[in-house]
Amino acid sequence: MTIEKIRNKISRQLESGKSFGLVVPNKAYAKALIKGIIETSDIQDALVIEPDTNIGIDEIRTVVEFLDFSPKGETKKVILYDADKMTQEAANAFLKTLEEPPSYAIIILVTSRWFSLLPTIRSRLQKLHAQLLIDPDLDEFERYLVYWNYDFLENLKGKNYSILSEEELLETDEINESSVELDVIMSLKQILEQYLSKDLSAYVRFISQLSKKSNIKFLRLVAKIVAWLIYKDTTLSENEKIKYLRICDDILKSKIANFNYQLTYYTLLLGLRGDNL
Incomplete structure (x- = not known):
């Protein structure tokens, strides 16, 4: 249909x-x-x-x-x-x-x-x-993104997005267009996946830089990606997954942007390390 x-x-x-x-x-x-x-x-x-x-x-x-x-x-x-x-x-x-x-x-x-x-x-x-039909040619993460924001569909189908460097990502403040949002999402996912395999000190330094961004839109993007990574992580227990997915959901559905940004970033991103801490 x-x-x-x-x-x-x-x-x-x-x-x-x-x-x-x-x-x-x-x-x-x-x-x-x-x-x-x-x-x-x-x-x-x-x-x-x-x-x-x-x-x-x-x-x-x-x-x-x-x-x-x-x-x-x-x-x-x-x-x-x-x-x-x-x-x-x-x-x-x-x-x-x-x-x-x-x-x-x-x-x-x-x-x-x-x-x-x-x-x-x-x-x-x-x-x-309203049922949502998603292009079968998209991969699992891309389908997850379209289910989150239908505006991503055409750009994902055409691979019309850029992977930002870590420096470019940290300097991004305005996220008012879906194309910019998609660039940030795909870049965040790739950078987080890379840091998860690095030593803890390097990971914490990255979190420290990221936690300086007191931008609710950016934090919600981080929460959405963290939710995906936690859901797919086979090393975390079900209880750990539920704990962090609830935190992500609270951020995404919050009616008022009233957060301790630094604490929230550290809680979310250290949770991704699970037993590796």
């Missing part, structure tokens, strides 16, 4: 006067699906909420106000990305609208963490699950 067929299948299930929960592997894939749905309607009748951190009460008020007025066309569509980042206050304010949307409204809450939504929110949504 192609992405067009999946998009059409979802479109056929959308009905006015109802609220939906679109469960996706990642936001980039959701955007690829929803792009066609939004393009078919008057842009003035569409509201997209995409939070940098949380979805708060102000965003929900914006939605309610948007739905107070009839559409210029047939329907009004509201898309809330990262719906699992909704605060308790915002969720409580949204319940009535989700349960009884205007007859002309279609509300779609997008999440990759369905069970992170409050039960009171989930109970008011019709759940839609």
Whole structure:
């Protein structure tokens, strides 16, 4: 099934006067699906909420106000990305609208963490699950990356990424484009794999340099790669894997970038050494 067929299948299930929960592997894939749905309607009748951190009460008020007025066309569509980042206050304010949307409204809450939504929110949504089909020519790590971020697909298929030197990697601060993000990911993985076979003193020196980067986007990339390396490590016990995978997951799903960066880097990266410490 192609992405067009999946998009059409979802479109056929959308009905006015109802609220939906679109469960996706990642936001980039959701955007690829929803792009066609939004393009078919008057842009003035569409509201997209995409939070940098949380979805708060102000965003929900914006939605309610948007739905107070009839559409210029047939329907009004509201898309809330990262719906699992909704605060308790915002969720409580949204319940009535989700349960009884205007007859002309279609509300779609997008999440990759369905069970992170409050039960009171989930109970008011019709759940839609979007399957992700991944190119079989990609290797296991590449498929893992596409499942994380659909925007990587074409560049991975064409091998359109650069392996940065350690110095270039440490100097990278701006990670606003998927191409730069992919360069950093592939470089980090290769450099970490190389350091895992070096002596501990060299590894700790690298961690010391890396831990100076107080950039939440960079830390999340490190956490994603560490999660992969820990998952694939046959020398770690199941309990050790679970311990460090939970740390990685906490970083990836954190709503607020409030970390002791140095401690977090040392905890994650020393954990990769396992019994080799």
